[in-house]
Amino acid sequence: MKKIKVLTLAETSDGEIVSESFELLAWARSLLETEESEGESSASSEKPQLEVISILPGKAHHPEELCYRGADRVIHLVQDEFQHFLPEVYRYALLEIIEREKPDVFLASATTTGRTIMPYLASKLRTGLTADCTKLRYDIETGKLLQTRPAVGGNVMATIKTVFGNVQMATVRPNSMRTPDSDSSRMVQIESLEFPPEKLRSKVRFLKREDFDKGESLHDARIIVSGGKGLKKAENFKLIEELAKHLGAGVGASREAVDRGWITYPHQVGLSGKTVTPEIYIAIGISGAIQHLAGMQSAESIISINIDPDAQIFSVSDFGIVGDLFEILPRLIEKLKERKKRAPEAER
Amino acid sequence: MKLAVLIKHVPETDNLKIDEKKGTVVRKGVESIINPLDLYAIEEALRIKEKHPPASITLVSMGPPDAEKSLREAIAMGCDSAILITGREFSGSDTYATSLVLSRVLKKTGNYDIILCGERATDGDTSQVGPAVASFLDLPVLTYVSRVELSDNEVEVDRIVEEGIETYSASLPVLLTISKAIGVPRLPTLKGKKRAKSASIKYVHFDKSLFSPGETGLEGSPTMVVKLFRPVVKRKSVILKPRNEKEIDESIERLIDFISERVEL
Numbered sequence: 001m002k003k004i005k006v007l008t009l010a011e012t013s014d015g016e017i018v019s020e021s022f023e024l025l026a027w028a029r030s031l032l033e034t035e036e037s038e039g040e041s042s043a044s045s046e047k048p049q050l051e052v053i054s055i056l057p058g059k060a061h062h063p064e065e066l067c068y069r070g071a072d073r074v075i076h077l078v079q080d081e082f083q084h085f086l087p088e089v090y091r092y093a094l095l096e097i098i099e100r101e102k103p104d105v106f107l108a109s110a111t112t113t114g115r116t117i118m119p120y121l122a123s124k125l126r127t128g129l130t131a132d133c134t135k136l137r138y139d140i141e142t143g144k145l146l147q148t149r150p151a152v153g154g155n156v157m158a159t160i161k162t163v164f165g166n167v168q169m170a171t172v173r174p175n176s177m178r179t180p181d182s183d184s185s186r187m188v189q190i191e192s193l194e195f196p197p198e199k200l201r202s203k204v205r206f207l208k209r210e211d212f213d214k215g216e217s218l219h220d221a222r223i224i225v226s227g228g229k230g231l232k233k234a235e236n237f238k239l240i241e242e243l244a245k246h247l248g249a250g251v252g253a254s255r256e257a258v259d260r261g262w263i264t265y266p267h268q269v270g271l272s273g274k275t276v277t278p279e280i281y282i283a284i285g286i287s288g289a290i291q292h293l294a295g296m297q298s299a300e301s302i303i304s305i306n307i308d309p310d311a312q313i314f315s316v317s318d319f320g321i322v323g324d325l326f327e328i329l330p331r332l333i334e335k336l337k338e339r340k341k342r343a344p345e346a347e348r
Numbered sequence: 349m350k351l352a353v354l355i356k357h358v359p360e361t362d363n364l365k366i367d368e369k370k371g372t373v374v375r376k377g378v379e380s381i382i383n384p385l386d387l388y389a390i391e392e393a394l395r396i397k398e399k400h401p402p403a404s405i406t407l408v409s410m411g412p413p414d415a416e417k418s419l420r421e422a423i424a425m426g427c428d429s430a431i432l433i434t435g436r437e438f439s440g441s442d443t444y445a446t447s448l449v450l451s452r453v454l455k456k457t458g459n460y461d462i463i464l465c466g467e468r469a470t471d472g473d474t475s476q477v478g479p480a481v482a483s484f485l486d487l488p489v490l491t492y493v494s495r496v497e498l499s500d501n502e503v504e505v506d507r508i509v510e511e512g513i514e515t516y517s518a519s520l521p522v523l524l525t526i527s528k529a530i531g532v533p534r535l536p537t538l539k540g541k542k543r544a545k546s547a548s549i550k551y552v553h554f555d556k557s558l559f560s561p562g563e564t565g566l567e568g569s570p571t572m573v574v575k576l577f578r579p580v581v582k583r584k585s586v587i588l589k590p591r592n593e594k595e596i597d598e599s600i601e602r603l604i605d606f607i608s609e610r611v612e613l
């Protein structure tokens with residue numbers, strides 16, 4: 001029976017494997033699902049077998065966790081040179097591994113690292129690469145990976161295939177798939193791979209990293225509360241921050257809010273900011289311009305509060321309140337506080 | 349110091365049309381502009397030029413003939429010269445073919461110390477061209493750059509990544525993709541506009557000494573669009589319009605319920 005070999009690129013942060021890398025395993029495992037069987041197990045007998053191999057650059061505390069979450073094998077790159085993201089070093093190692101493993105498919109998350117290394121690698125491999133996919137299917141008959149992504153600011157979906165090149169490569173949108181549960185009964189197979197140090201030279205050097213304050217990073221927030229020009233002035237933006245605090249949410253913003261200096265650029269959501277896919281996105285005083293929608297419309301649920309009943313944001317919302325945010329937010333925050341008081345036990 | 353900035357002429361995002369058959373963007377009848385995110389790359393190049401004279405900035409773009417408009421606008425901001433790669437052989441290029449073409453022309457036209465790109469184009473929205481061009485040219489690449497410091501033959505840059513800001517250094521030549529966090533791009537000056545009007549733009553057409561047949565355009569593109577469709581919107585759209593205090597309170601309760609049914613509070 002034919003085996004379909006899928007490589008995934010894992011990433012770490014301070015030695016911990018990031019959740020996107022586990023999600024990638026769910027992506028890999030779902031490649032053979034068909035529309036009918038979607039969500040169910042894909043253990044039908046005619047189906048070819050999938051072999052999923054995670055490449056893990058940098059020392060990780062728990063490389064076996066990748067096997068628990070769905071990888072058949074882990075290739076752990078433990079040399080110091082892999083500790084930080086040096087594109088030339090990563091590219092060299094990945095080329096060597098691809099040469100050896102000859103995968104059919106190679107997937108990475110559309111993170112800053114994934115979006116940099118994948119095109120850097122694809123040019124050398126003379127193959128195609130599709131960015132930021134929201135759906136992937138492997139067509140068994142043709143051996144083609146069908147890569148679907150939003151195009152033209154999310155107004156259209158495009159399905160793309162790789163017509164030449166040996167490896168079919170794609171990056172996938174972070175947080176668009178459930179993280180698979182950890183199953184410690186799965187077999188663990190880890191190979192520590194080393195390369196001759198002279199092959200790992202780079203013209204780029206890592207100097208330092210300064211982490212954002214907690215809450216400043218949007219990429220793994222389950223809820224995001226975003227504020228726009230409707231907040232009217234800088235002081236009022238505190239309402240957004242306070243609401244976010246009570247919901248345990250990340251803080252986002254429209255470009256209008258960022259351009260006015262109410263909050264810094266890393267919080268901007270949209271075409272020229274971040275693309276976010278939280279479980280709940282709450283847009284407050286945001287009109288829903290197409291460039292803003294481009295960054296948040298694939299959130300699982302969207303809530304909006306806007307004084308204008310005709311605001312575009314309502315057309316993409318699951319739940320909306322037409323009203324004055326200055327009346328709604330203080331009460332909402334008050335109610336959330338009361339709720340916490342009522343259930344102090346649940347907090348611990 | 350020789351700098352190059354890669355800029356893309358893109359349709360304004362408000363009124364994009366697509367050819368559902370070919371899966372390409374219809375450019376006819378749509379106003380096009382400099383990819384807004386490329387303005388930051390231009391701005392950074394201008395800052396480097398000011399701080400490290402003598403320096404020159406060459407703009408390079410692959411696109412339709414009217415991309416000249418965007419190139420002249422960038423010259424009006426203070427860039428020195430421009431190259432436009434144009435011709436039907438290039439149309440339909442995906443990011444691989446685009447990067448191959450850009451890298452060949454960059455290699456032929458000069459030994460650039462720093463090549464700057466935007467973080468991504470608002471039409472293609474891939475962020476792939478910068479790193480791919482660097483790879484074709486065997487240059488180191490630094491992406492999502494929010495600060496550039498140049499000394500001797502080295503750059504030190506900050507990169508905005510998911511959880512923070514990382515600082516790297518690299519020896520020249522290097523390719524950088526510039527983030528919006530770099531600061532506000534300047535406007536064209538009156539003097540710049542005058543110069544831009546008369547500036548001569550160098551055209552590069554398909555040329556057998558630079559490209560092999562089949563290397564560019566749709567033929568040279570490893571990815572192919574097989575289907576375009578409208579996304580299905582599955583939004584429930586419960587929109588409440590409270591008219592008094594009591595109704596406001598009720599809506600707030602329902603909002604909290606909506607959240608707590610989905611995420612544990």
Ligand SMILES: Cc1cc2nc3c(=O)[nH]c(=O)nc-3n(C[C@H](O)[C@H](O)[C@H](O)COP(=O)(O)OP(=O)(O)OC[C@H]3O[C@@H](n4cnc5c(N)ncnc54)[C@H](O)[C@@H]3O)c2cc1C
Nearest residue numbers: 228229230254255270271272273285286287291307308325
């Ligand atoms: C190339 C390009 C890239 C762009 N990239 C981005 C991007 O990445 N992200 C982004 O967000 N934008 C982006 N924009 C800008 C975008 O077009 C809009 O201008 C912007 O999103 C509008 O922000 P806003 O919704 O906060 O402001 P507005 O459109 O002014 O909306 C404010 C809203 O607040 C509401 N409001 C006012 N008072 C109240 C009140 N008391 N209570 C409740 N509601 C109230 C109003 O009804 C209105 O709907 C981009 C534009 C371009 C051209």
Ligand SMILES: Nc1ncnc2c1ncn2[C@@H]1O[C@H](COP(=O)(O)O)[C@@H](O)[C@H]1O
Nearest residue numbers: 354410465466468469472474475476477
């Ligand atoms: N046709 C092009 N001509 C010149 N530069 C381009 C072209 N396409 C992309 N670029 C550059 O590559 C960056 C990323 O584009 P993209 O990969 O399409 O998102 C842009 O911001 C430009 O700097």
